[in-house]
Amino acid sequence: MKAHPTEVDCQFAVIRDGAGDTLIHLSTFGSDNRMSAPKSSQSFQLDRPMAEQLVELLIDTFGLNPGIPSAIEPPSPANVTAESTPRVDIAFPAVAEQGVDERIAAVVSDHEFMARYERFAPRFSPMSIGILLSAAITSNGRLPFDTVAQLLGIRVSRVRQAIAVLSQVINGEGATLLEENGVEVVLHERLMFEEFGVPSRS
Structure with a gap:
């Protein structure tokens, strides 16, 4: 391309x-x-969900700060790494405003997570992934497909495909942290926090 x-x-x-x-x-x-x-x-x-995803993509890609003009150039694709990508710095103040669990914010700002994110390039921004994971842990690790579709702004028929991609980012070598069973998405919270070195809440 x-x-x-x-x-x-x-x-x-x-x-x-x-x-x-x-x-x-x-x-x-x-x-x-x-x-x-x-x-x-x-x-x-x-529609509105697709517009929200487009706005997130533009913010993440160009390092935009909504409402504040910026002369800072994002790193060129050849030089983008987990450490240099603008996605984290822009995404997480916005995520925090939406009430995303602080432990999830730590997961999706982890260098290993961002390295996988860059490698598999899901269509969803780190902000959207953080919102999805936070919703899952507040629902005992299980979300029905229609709820996942609403959170990600996609059709229910595309949830399985979306989770297949997101599981590549979240699941480690030989570890199943995020999966689906045909009717709901299942997040193994404790294992995920262990995978990314985030302390579980006592």
Whole structure:
């Protein structure tokens, strides 16, 4: 994958779906080098959960601090490591504001966790993962698929695929810390904290 050689125009509109929920409709109109008259080449729509994930991705990728302009350049992809990635510094003040357990914040800011996160590149930000894990430990380590789907902003039919990816980040060598049984997601809290060297609460 490489940068595109040309730019395209993009127009947007705010619309409502059949249930009355707000959507952002985006349409692209090809590059200026296109021979034919401008016409929509691709379009897609964002609902609120997808928009939240996009905002998190932009914040994580570019090291943005919402509401505060920044002249700090994020590290180039070739130089990104678990220590240099901007994801942790940006994600966790926001996570803390949402009431994420401090032990989960320690897990997802751990260098080993971030190294796995960079390696497997899940579509979910560390913030989203922290929210999911915190919800799991407050529910005795078990969350039904519909709750997981709501937390991650995905369809219920995609939960198994999402957990398969997230388990690569969370599970250690030969250790099953996060899994699913077809109807719910199971988090083995004690084992997870041991894996990442986080003290369990007494």
